[in-house]
Amino acid sequence: MNKGIVIKNMNGYYYIQDELGTIHECKVRGRLKKSRYSLLVGDRVEFSEDGFVECILPRQNSMVRPAVANIDQVILVVAAHNPDINELLLDKMLVMIEHADIPVVLCVNKYDVGDTSTDQLIDKYKAIGYQVITTSATAKIGINELRNKLLHKVTAFAGPSGVGKSSLLNAVDEKFAFQTGDISDKIKRGKHTTRHASLFSLNTDSFIMDTPGFSAIEFTDVTLERLPTLFPEFSDYVEACKFHPCYHEHEPICGIKEALANHKIFESRYDAYTIIRKDIQNQRKRF
Ligand code: GDP
Structure with a gap:
């Protein structure tokens, strides 16, 4: 066979x-x-x-939207500039990927136009525990490191439109001829094409998945109990919570709120947690 x-x-x-x-x-x-x-x-x-x-x-795993199986890792691409990084959107995407239980590498592209705030963001996500690589598809920075990350794996690229996903793939291997361009061009083209997920092969055991729809964010099947576990850095502090489950909002004696007060957890991450928590509660009210 x-x-x-x-x-x-x-x-x-x-x-x-x-x-x-x-x-x-x-x-x-x-x-x-x-x-x-x-x-x-x-x-x-x-x-x-x-x-x-x-x-x-x-x-090994499977997802409904897009309907794909056996993804080994997600490379989540953001741009240092144009479009600027939206940290809340980044945290929402990280939560979704954690929920799917797929390893993630954060790729900060357009590093050629980055500034000190880019480096601060990179340090922050490294401190949280995420793997971060920096690239520039146009200035050819970090392309070898990116290519090495792709070997022997099935990788999905995710991230907002215009951050340089197609340009990066074209830089990794010239046989890829993904269309690149500004966002308005893509929206115009997108209207006339229906896209299905498919895999592109880099070699016999390395594949790239083009992930239409992967950036659509829905938390419908994330429970309020599970949400805190999707912020990996929270796990060091939940032991100190008095109540189990603790939602880390209004409960007295909460390890997460204490860590926040002691600057062990970033405020923006805690804020993202409370915003997503509200999103989930609002979605529930609608059903
Ligand atoms: P995608 O929508 O994520 O696939 O983004 P594209 O690959 O189509 O890139 C969007 C725009 O960003 C294009 O005009 C690219 O030329 C530009 N771009 C991509 N990578 C870089 C980079 O590393 N640096 C700079 N300055 N521009 C880039």
Whole structure:
């Protein structure tokens, strides 16, 4: 039996790249088609010589939006400038990625136009415990380090439009010819194209997922109990809370509020926590 990874799903066909890098056009058998466990881009599968997917190998993880499986890491890209970093949006995206339980690397691109505030932000997220790399797609800074991070993995690139995701991928490997440009160009183009998630192969065991919709932020399935656990730096201080669960807002004797008062937790992170908490409460009221 052949083994491979689903890199694209189009018009009922699944495109599967085998271990040697050859792409096979396959269909699924009725049995798999009927199962609710449908085949996703990123699935590792066994398939027959005559082009039928026989079985889906166990998944490491899967997401609904976009519908993909087995992502090893997310590279979350922000720009030092143009568009400027929106820390609340960054924290919301980090929370979503933590919720999906996928390792994340923060990539600060456009470092060529950064200033001291860029370095402060980098130091802050490193202090929280995140891996941070700095790049410039145009000035070719940090491209080798970025390429090394991609080896032997399936990586999803996420981040706001215009931060340089396409430019970075083109800098990593010239065979990628992603369209780059300013935001208004992309919005115009986007109107006429429906995009499905697909994987681009860097080599036989390194893949990049183009992630349409990944930046859509919905906290519908994050519970109020789980939310504090999605801020990794909080875990050092929750022991000191008197109540369990503690929501770290109005409770007396709270390890998180104490850490905040002692500047062990960044104020902006605590603020992001309370804002997301309110978002979740408001969403619940609507249902
Ligand atoms: P995407 O929407 O995240 O894929 O962003 P693009 O790759 O299309 O880049 C958006 C704009 O930013 C383009 O005009 C790029 O030329 C520019 N850009 C991308 N990377 C850099 C960088 O490292 N430095 C600077 N100064 N501009 C960049």
